[in-house]
Amino acid sequence: MRARFVVAVLVASIFFGGPITSARAGTEEELFESMKLFIDSFDQVDRFYVKEVNRRELIEAALRGMLDRLDPYSNYISPEDLARFNSQVEQEFGGIGIQVGLDPHKRLIVLTPLPGSPAYRAGIRAGDLIANIEGESTDGYDLEKAVKRLKGKAGEAVKMGIVHADSGKVEEIKVTREMVHVSTILGDHYKSDGKWEYMLNPEKKIGYVRITTFSRDTVKELKEALTQLKSQGMKALILDLRFNPGGLLSAATEISDLFVEEGKIVSTKGRNTEERVWNARKPDTFAGFPMVCLVNGYSASASEIVSACLQDNKRAIVIGDRTWGKGSVQNVIEMENGKSALKLTTASYHRPNGKNIHRFPGAKDSDEWGVMPTDGYRIVLPLEELKKYDDYRRHRDVLSDKGPPTSDFVDKQMAKALEYVDAQLAEKPAEAKPAEAKPADAKPAEKTDAKKAAQLQHLNSTEVYAFLFEYEFIFKAIRILNSRAA
Numbered sequence: 001m002r003a004r005f006v007v008a009v010l011v012a013s014i015f016f017g018g019p020i021t022s023a024r025a026g027t028e029e030e031l032f033e034s035m036k037l038f039i040d041s042f043d044q045v046d047r048f049y050v051k052e053v054n055r056r057e058l059i060e061a062a063l064r065g066m067l068d069r070l071d072p073y074s075n076y077i078s079p080e081d082l083a084r085f086n087s088q089v090e091q092e093f094g095g096i097g098i099q100v101g102l103d104p105h106k107r108l109i110v111l112t113p114l115p116g117s118p119a120y121r122a123g124i125r126a127g128d129l130i131a132n133i134e135g136e137s138t139d140g141y142d143l144e145k146a147v148k149r150l151k152g153k154a155g156e157a158v159k160m161g162i163v164h165a166d167s168g169k170v171e172e173i174k175v176t177r178e179m180v181h182v183s184t185i186l187g188d189h190y191k192s193d194g195k196w197e198y199m200l201n202p203e204k205k206i207g208y209v210r211i212t213t214f215s216r217d218t219v220k221e222l223k224e225a226l227t228q229l230k231s232q233g234m235k236a237l238i239l240d241l242r243f244n245p246g247g248l249l250s251a252a253t254e255i256s257d258l259f260v261e262e263g264k265i266v267s268t269k270g271r272n273t274e275e276r277v278w279n280a281r282k283p284d285t286f287a288g289f290p291m292v293c294l295v296n297g298y299s300a301s302a303s304e305i306v307s308a309c310l311q312d313n314k315r316a317i318v319i320g321d322r323t324w325g326k327g328s329v330q331n332v333i334e335m336e337n338g339k340s341a342l343k344l345t346t347a348s349y350h351r352p353n354g355k356n357i358h359r360f361p362g363a364k365d366s367d368e369w370g371v372m373p374t375d376g377y378r379i380v381l382p383l384e385e386l387k388k389y390d391d392y393r394r395h396r397d398v399l400s401d402k403g404p405p406t407s408d409f410v411d412k413q414m415a416k417a418l419e420y421v422d423a424q425l426a427e428k429p430a431e432a433k434p435a436e437a438k439p440a441d442a443k444p445a446e447k448t449d450a451k452k453a454a455q456l457q458h459l460n461s462t463e464v465y466a467f468l469f470e471y472e473f474i475f476k477a478i479r480i481l482n483s484r485a486a
Helices: 001-017 028-048 055-068 081-092 143-150 218-231 249-259 302-312 385-397 412-427 452-453 471-477
Strands: 075-076 092-095 098-101 108-113 129-133 155-161 168-178 176-182 197-199 206-211 238-242 264-269 276-279 291-295 316-322 327-337 338-349 463-465 483-485
Touching: 001 075, 028 055, 055 075, 055 338, 129 143, 143 155, 155 291, 206 218, 206 338, 218 249, 238 412, 238 483, 249 264, 249 276, 264 302, 291 302, 302 316, 316 412
Parallel strands: 206 238, 238 291, 291 316
Antiparallel strands: 075 338, 092 176, 098 108, 098 483, 108 129, 129 155, 155 168, 197 206, 264 276, 264 338, 327 338, 327 463
C-alpha cells in the first residue's frame, strides 16, 4: 500500500499541477479513473514483476510513453539529459575544443581543433589520431563514447595518446578542460589568425555568413560579423541557413529584425496561449544591399522563421530546396525544481503572410508547407551531391596554417546565389546602409532589453523555444554525420 501511496502522490504532482478546468479533455471523473488505472498498473508491476524494478525508471518510462502520443517534438528531459540539453542551448561545454570523427578505418580522428582552445594550444591538429583516452584504447569507440570521455568539468585534465598526422608514434598529451564556446556564426574559411573570413569576394564586396543553429549568443555573434563586413564596405550578403535545425525563437526573431525595417516577422498561436506577434523595427537594421538566403531540406524551425520573414517582406530571395516544414513551438517547463524538464509543444508559428509552414503527418508535396525557394531559384541537390558538399565543407572548415584546401567541387546553390548577387550589383551598386539613430521622441523599440534577456536565459515555463531536434538527427537522416564537438 505504501508503494500505491507514493505513486499516487507522484501522479498527482505530475497530472494535477493546477485546478481541473473545462478546457481539459474529459470529465473530472474520467480523469480520476484513468489515474486509478495507472496507479494500479504501477503497483502490480512494482510488487509482482519477475525482477525488482527501479521505480524512478518506470515513472520516466511512463512520461516518455505519454509524450510519445503527442508529437515528435514534445519529450521528457531527464536529469541526465538536461545538462546536454542546456549545453545545446548555450553552445558551451567543458571540454578540450576539438571536433572529432571516425576515419574510413573507424579510428578516432581530429577533424579540426577550435581556434584558441586547450587542444589547439597543446599542439593537436586536424588529422591527428586519438589512440587512447586515459590509457584506454579507442578501438571500437563510437563518437558518443569518445565525446563523453573527452568532455568534463572545466579545470580537470584528460590524458590522451595522440598520433600526429606526420608521425607514426603515439605521443602522450595532457590537456586541461575549459569552458569551450562553439560559435554558431561561421564564414567561408578560417583566416591565418584563426578567425572566420566573412568576405566571400573582397573585390565585389560580397559577404557570406553561415548560421549553424540559433543559440543564445547567435544574435551577438551575427551583429559582430555584420559590423565587420559593413566596415569593409559590404555591398551584398549571402546568408546560409542550410542544414540549420533551428533553435531559440527569440534568436530567430531578433535576427530577422536585423534585416527587416518594418512589417511582421512571425506570430504564434496556441490552444491555451494568447496570440503573440513580433514586428520589425527600423533602428539598428542592416539595410541597403541585396541579400540571398540559402536553405535546403534540412533547414528547419527557426531557420524557416528567418527565411520566411525575409521572403515575405521582400528583403531577400530564397535559393536552394524546400525547407523541412516544422512550424511548432516548444515550451521548456521546469520539473522537480529544475532537475528535469518537459519540452512541450504549446503553439504553432505563422509566417508574415499568415500561413503555417508546418508539415503535418500525411502532407503531400503538392500541399503548402515549409518555405519554398523564390520562383526560378529552386535547386535540388541529390543525396550523393549533398555528401560531396559535406565532404567539401568539412575540409574547408579545418583550421590550418596553409589556408583552405583547393577543391573542384561546385556548390550549385551557392553558384546561383552569386549569379543573382552579381546581377543585382551590376544593375545598381549598393552599399551597406548605416543604422539610423533612434529619435529622442521615438517610442522604445520592441527589442529585448538587458533585463529581459537575462530572464530569458533560464529554462523555465515562460521561455519559448523553436527546437527541432539535435544536429545528430538531421545528419543521420542523410547519412553524412561523422563529427562531434568535444
